Amino acid sequence: MTTLSKTLIAAAAFAAIATSAFSQVAWEFNPGMAYMYAGPGKMSAMAMASGEKNHDAMMRHATKVLGNTVFFMNNGELYSVSGTLDPTGNFYRP
Numbered sequence: 001m002t003t004l005s006k007t008l009i010a011a012a013a014f015a016a017i018a019t020s021a022f023s024q025v026a027w028e029f030n031p032g033m034a035y036m037y038a039g040p041g042k043m044s045a046m047a048m049a050s051g052e053k054n055h056d057a058m059m060r061h062a063t064k065v066l067g068n069t070v071f072f073m074n075n076g077e078l079y080s081v082s083g084t085l086d087p088t089g090n091f092y093r094p
Helices: 003-023 052-060
Strands: 033-037 043-047 069-074 077-082
Antiparallel strands (some): 069 077
């Protein structure tokens, strides 16, 4: 096996491990940022405008997300359900 082949195999293995580890990282929501789902494949994040007026306008229509809420995609649509996932990804309701 050539050095190039070994390097490519090692890079592919590292990419597979890194991708697997990345998918298990929890979402990190930061203060002052807004995250928007605009349809299949359309997610965006941007800094919110500062100011009391903007904050009040958003809070008038806001709904608190409860703990143990699972978000998932089905047929290109975003859904949420109350429950949890076990370490293997199986859903259950406590």
